[in-house]
Amino acid sequence: MMGIRGMSRxxxxxxxxxxxxxxxxATKLVLSFILIIIxxxxxxxxxxxxxxxxRVVDEAQAKVQTDLNAAREIFRNRLAGINDAVRFTxxxxxxxxxxxxxxxxxxxxxxxxxxxxxxxxVLTATDSRGRVLLRTSNPGQLGxxxxxxxxxxxxxxxxxxxxxxxxxxxxxLRREAPRLAGQAHLRFIDTPKAxxxxxxxxxxxxxxxxxxxxxxxxxxxxxxxxxxxLLNRNFEIVDKIKETVFQNLTYxxxxxxxxxxxxxxxxxxxxxxxxxxxxxxxxxxxxEVYEQVVQAGKQWIGRAFVVNHWYISAYEPLKDLAGSxxxxxxxxxxxxxxxxxxxxxVVVFLAITLLGALVALGLGYYISGKxxxxxxKLAAASEQVAHGNLDTQVEIRSxxxxxxxADTFNFMAAALKKRDEKVREYTTRRIMExxxxxxxxxxxxxxAHEINNPLQGIVTxxxxxxxxxxxxxxTRESLEKIxxxxxxxxxxxxxxxxxxxxxxxxxxxxxVNRILEECIALVDNQALFLNIRIVTxxxxxxPRVLMDPSQIQQVFMNMIINAAEAMNGxxxxxxxxxxxxxxxxxxxxxxxxxxxxxxxxxxxxxSPFFTTKEVGHGTGLGLAISYGIVKEHKGTITVESQExxxxxxxxxxxxxxxxxxxxxxxx
Numbered sequence: 001m002m003g004i005r006g007m008s009r010x011x012x013x014x015x016x017x018x019x020x021x022x023x024x025x026a027t028k029l030v031l032s033f034i035l036i037i038i039x040x041x042x043x044x045x046x047x048x049x050x051x052x053x054x055r056v057v058d059e060a061q062a063k064v065q066t067d068l069n070a071a072r073e074i075f076r077n078r079l080a081g082i083n084d085a086v087r088f089t090x091x092x093x094x095x096x097x098x099x100x101x102x103x104x105x106x107x108x109x110x111x112x113x114x115x116x117x118x119x120x121x122v123l124t125a126t127d128s129r130g131r132v133l134l135r136t137s138n139p140g141q142l143g144x145x146x147x148x149x150x151x152x153x154x155x156x157x158x159x160x161x162x163x164x165x166x167x168x169x170x171x172x173l174r175r176e177a178p179r180l181a182g183q184a185h186l187r188f189i190d191t192p193k194a195x196x197x198x199x200x201x202x203x204x205x206x207x208x209x210x211x212x213x214x215x216x217x218x219x220x221x222x223x224x225x226x227x228x229x230l231l232n233r234n235f236e237i238v239d240k241i242k243e244t245v246f247q248n249l250t251y252x253x254x255x256x257x258x259x260x261x262x263x264x265x266x267x268x269x270x271x272x273x274x275x276x277x278x279x280x281x282x283x284x285x286x287x288e289v290y291e292q293v294v295q296a297g298k299q300w301i302g303r304a305f306v307v308n309h310w311y312i313s314a315y316e317p318l319k320d321l322a323g324s325x326x327x328x329x330x331x332x333x334x335x336x337x338x339x340x341x342x343x344x345x346v347v348v349f350l351a352i353t354l355l356g357a358l359v360a361l362g363l364g365y366y367i368s369g370k371x372x373x374x375x376x377k378l379a380a381a382s383e384q385v386a387h388g389n390l391d392t393q394v395e396i397r398s399x400x401x402x403x404x405x406a407d408t409f410n411f412m413a414a415a416l417k418k419r420d421e422k423v424r425e426y427t428t429r430r431i432m433e434x435x436x437x438x439x440x441x442x443x444x445x446x447x448a449h450e451i452n453n454p455l456q457g458i459v460t461x462x463x464x465x466x467x468x469x470x471x472x473x474x475t476r477e478s479l480e481k482i483x484x485x486x487x488x489x490x491x492x493x494x495x496x497x498x499x500x501x502x503x504x505x506x507x508x509x510x511x512v513n514r515i516l517e518e519c520i521a522l523v524d525n526q527a528l529f530l531n532i533r534i535v536t537x538x539x540x541x542x543p544r545v546l547m548d549p550s551q552i553q554q555v556f557m558n559m560i561i562n563a564a565e566a567m568n569g570x571x572x573x574x575x576x577x578x579x580x581x582x583x584x585x586x587x588x589x590x591x592x593x594x595x596x597x598x599x600x601x602x603x604x605x606x607s608p609f610f611t612t613k614e615v616g617h618g619t620g621l622g623l624a625i626s627y628g629i630v631k632e633h634k635g636t637i638t639v640e641s642q643e644x645x646x647x648x649x650x651x652x653x654x655x656x657x658x659x660x661x662x663x664x665x666x667x
Contacts, residue, residue: 034361034364037357037360037361037364038357040357041353041354041356041357045349045350045353049346049349049350057303057312060333061301061302061314063312063333064301064312064313064314064331064332064333065301065314067245067246067257067331067333068299068316068329068331070241070244070245071241071259071329071331072316072329074237074240074241074244075237075261075329078208078229078236078237079163079164079165079210080163081118082118082163082208082209082210082228083161083162083163083210085118085210085227086123086161086163086211086212086225086227087161087210087212089111089123089212089225089227090161090213090224090225091212095107095110095111096125096214096222096223096225098110099111099125099133099134099223100125100127100133100214100222100223107134108134108136108139111125111134111136115136115227118227119229119236120227120228120229121137121176121177121180121207121228121230122136122137122176122177122180122207122209122226122227122228122230123137123225123226123227124136124137124146124176124225124227125214125223125224125225126146126147126152126223126224126225126226127222127223128156128221128222128223128224129145129147130145130146130147130148130149130153130156130224131143131144131146131147132144132145132146133223135175135176137176137177137180138175138176138177138178141175141176144175146224146226149172149211149226150166150320150321150322151163151164151166151209151210151211151226151321152211152224152226154321155211155212155213155224155226156221156224158213159219159221160212160213161210161211161212161213162210162211162212162321163208163209163211164209164319164320164321165206165207165208165209165231165318165319165320165327166206166207166320167204167205167207167263167320167326168184168204168205168206168207168230169203169204170184170185170203170204170205173204173205173230180205180230181203181205183205183230183232183233183234184202184203184204184205184230184232184233184268185201185202185203186201186202186232186233186281186282187200187201187282188200188201188202188266188282188283188284189280189281189282189283191280191283191284191307191308192305192308193286193287193305194283194284194285194286195265195285195286195287195290196287197284202263202264202266202268204263205230205232205263205268206230206231206261206263206268206318206326206327207229207230207231208229208231209226209227209228210226210227211225212224212225212226231263231268232263232268232269233268233269233281234269235269235271235279237259237261237269238259238260238269238270238271239259239271241259241331242255242257242258242259245257245259245331246258246333251334251336251337252336254273254309254334254336255271255273255334256333256334256337257331257332257333257334258270258271258272258306258311258330258331258332258334259271259329259330259331259332260272260328260329260330261327261328261329261330262285262318262328262329262330263326263327264294264327265284265285265290265294265328266282266283266284267280267281267282267283267284267285268281268327269281272307272332273307274308275308280307285315285328286304286305289304289313289315289328292315293315293316293317293325294317297325298317299314299315299316300313300314300316301313303335304332306332309334309335309336310335310336311332311333311334312332312333312335313330313331313332313333314332315328315329315330316328316329374406377394377395377406378394378405378406378409381393381394381413382409390413390414390416390417391417394406394409394410451489458482459483462482462483462486463483466480466483504632505548505551505629505632505633506548507546507548508546508549509544509545509546510545510546510547510549510552511544512542512544512545512552512577512586512588512653513539513542513577515549515552515553515556516536516538516556516577516588517538518553519553519556520534520536520560520575522557523557523560523561523564527569528561528564528565528569529564530569531569531570531571532567532569532570532571532573533572533573534573534575535572535573535574535575536574536575536576537574537575537576537577538575538576538577539577539578539579541579542577542578542579542586543579543586543655545586545654545655546656547633547653548629548633551629551632551633552629552633552653554625554626554629555629555630555637555651556588558622558623558625558626559590559626559649560573560575560590561622562622562623563590563592563594563649566592566594566595566596566646566647567592567593567594568594571592571593571646572592572593573590573592573593574590574591574592575588575589575590575591576588576589576591579655583652583654584654584656585635585652585653585654585655586653586655587652588650588651588652589648589649589651590648590649590651591646591647591648592646592647592648593646594646594647595643595644596641596642596643596644596645596646596647597643597647598643599642599643602639602641605623605639606623606626606627606637630651630653633653633654634654635652635653635654636651636652637649637650637651637652
């Protein structure tokens with residue numbers, strides 16, 4: 001199955017193909033569908049197979065847990081049956097009086113019939129000190145002391161019946177009946193994965209045993225009756241578990257379910273089969289199961305190797321009357337059945353996934369073809385528009401986004417056609433205006449240059465006449481007007497020439513604060529500034545800026561004089577400098593308390609010959625020249641103002657990284 005890395009290679013390969021050859025959109029869509037289908041199918045297959053496997057295992061473990069519960073009840077019911085038989089026997093007063101009085105033959109025959117009817121291997125009576133008075137399984141063996149037997153001792157101490165699994169030594173089994181000692185004796189049989197042990201045989205046996213006291217009317221103990229069955233080579237319980245829980249079902253010639261009773265790690269009663277078909281008596285459990293169940297006292301639910309096959313198994317400890325673990329109870333279900341079931345489910349799931357992928361691929365191919373037709377129409381129409389055919393229209397009848405796209409395309413083509421006509425008309429008009437303005441500019445520059453020489457003579461001689469003129473007959477007043485108007489004409493011509501032939505700045509590292517202070521010193525004693533309060537907030541950490549000091553001084557002077565004129569010679573002018581680190585620039589702000597600028601004039605404030613001053617009081621070139629100088633320095637000049645609340649002009653001059661390096665080296 002293809003992984004994520006394989007998918008990435010496929011996408012890269014498809015991209016290489018697209019770069020080398022022209023690939024149809026339908027092909028790309030089909031390849032995309034295939035990629036998505038493969039990726040989805042692989043992902044869901046991996047996840048599905050894992051989920052199916054885990055689900056089957058969980059189901060098997062849940063079933064075997066239930067089977068173990070049922071097996072436990074069968075085991076306990078058999079122990080309860082033994083307990084009932086022994087208790088009822090102890091409660092038969094006449095019979096037990098005969099046993100205790102020494103009338104052994106009739107009592108022994110009666111107890112023998114009870115043992116046979118209840119299918120007990122042992123049924124024995126003792127006196128109040130635990131000495132055997134009657135042993136039905138071995139009548140000749142009497143007088144031995146059983147007071148050390150845990151169940152006999154518990155019955156004597158508690159004056160109540162007790163029952164539990166227990167281990168019985170070979171010597172005690174031989175006293176009860178020699179055949180029981182032989183039945184308990186087992187030689188170990190080596191099997192794969194069995195827990196290693198040094199000894200090779202087991203002589204003790206495990207019994208389900210019960211003991212009940214014989215009491216008189218005053219509840220004084222007269223004796224004890226105990227009985228039980230030996231579990232070694234006794235298949236009654238395990239076969240009943242197999243019959244009841246697993247219903248003796250088989251799978252491929254093997255029993256589906258098995259049950260076992262362990263004495264420590266040794267199988268003493270089982271219906272697990274060896275390869276030859278015999279019961280696996282004498283085989284042992286694996287080390288892993290033994291450590292968890294016998295040594296740790298916990299249940300084991302999981303996959304385990306049993307003799308020669310894998311089973312989904314459940315084990316739990318068996319405890320004696322004192323709570324010590326003496327063995328295990330086991331049930332297991334053949335794993336092969338669930339493995340085959342899981343494999344069949346996986347095959348069906350993969351077949352359904354493959355069929356779904358093929359159906360999805362077919363649908364994807366059909367859908368991609370439908371989409372491709374519409375996209376071809378849009379591509380052809382786009383090519384027509386690109387070549388200038390704005391009358392192209394696309395017709396798509398599908399009721400989806402492609403139709404909306406076609407309608408939008410048609411609207412766009414119509415809009416482009418309309419805009420194209422407007423752009424052509426506007427461009428033609430602007431070209432004509434630009435040519436006209438260029439001619440006017442050349443004419444104005446030439447005229448200004450020609451007028452400048454005679455104008456200098458007029459200014460010069462008017463000043464000389466003004467110095468010599470007397471105050472009589474109004475001659476001096478007329479000359480003053482001539483001088484004033486001549487100076488105004490000179491300023492207009494000079495500004496026009498400066499605007500027309502702005503020279504390239506001669507930049508060098510300069511201190512903005514120092515230039516600003518020089519400007520303040522120049523205007524400090526002028527009459528226009530006598531009633532103006534100049535406030536400065538100059539940052540001390542300003543970096544030096546690469547600029548033309550004379551041009552920047554011209555800009556600053558223009559800002560200061562404009563502010564003073566806007567305040568009519570009265571008010572406050574605030575000059576502020578700061579280092580804008582984020583923009584790597586030095587900012588200078590000129591804030592006045594004048595009449596401000598109208599909102600409709602803000603967009604034209606830097607246009608040539610635009611002025612808000614009265615006629616005769618400005619040329620309208622100062623801000624335009626300042627704007628050009630700042631632009632030549634790659635800076636910005638902006639204005640913020642509200643009518644009646646003054647204005648703030650902000651000039652930013654860049655401090656580039658190379659200039660900063662130059663500053664550091666210069667420092």
